[in-house]
Amino acid sequence: MTKSILRIDASARRTGSITRDLNDRVIDRFTADGPVSLTLRDLADGLPQINEGWIGANFTPADKRTADQSDLLSFSDKLVAELTAADTLVIGLPIYNFGVPAALKTWIDLVARAGVTFRYTKAGPAGLLKGKRAIITVASGGTEVGSGYDFATGYLRHVLGFIGITEVEIIAADRTALDPEGTVSAANAAVDALPLAA
16 A cells, blocks of 8 residues: 655755755655655745735635635645645654744644634544654754753644644654764664554
């Protein structure tokens, strides 16, 4: 069975990026195991910011939207379609100033949509994208993943769970300013040990 993978690169750096290198390694591991349908989403290419018009369109029922409103949501619809079609997400997460890059936050704003990727119930919000797996490759200069000042990995894990993706694995090359060779080597080993079956 062909695995459908959505690869998301959030690093602003196209060369010398540890998360891009780790994502390459994760993809290589999957493709060596069998056929893969791969969708690439490079956030360094830029994303439109949501604005008042976008919010108005998003909260207008689909059958009542004007052509202009549908056009405002068209890029978001494309991102949601990529996300919905994938059974595995591979997300490169460089930690910038203790949090996620602005481009990744924008991607989240564009795909976290009530009635589309989550819904409100009497028991609270419920994610609609269940049964998916997410592998997050993380790199940081000084932030220790899982520490009290890591506001990136916990946030992304929470957002993914909010839209229904609760099987989340984190592969970290953190604190590279202190031990670049050791932490990258450990992350590479973690990729090599990654279970291929969800």
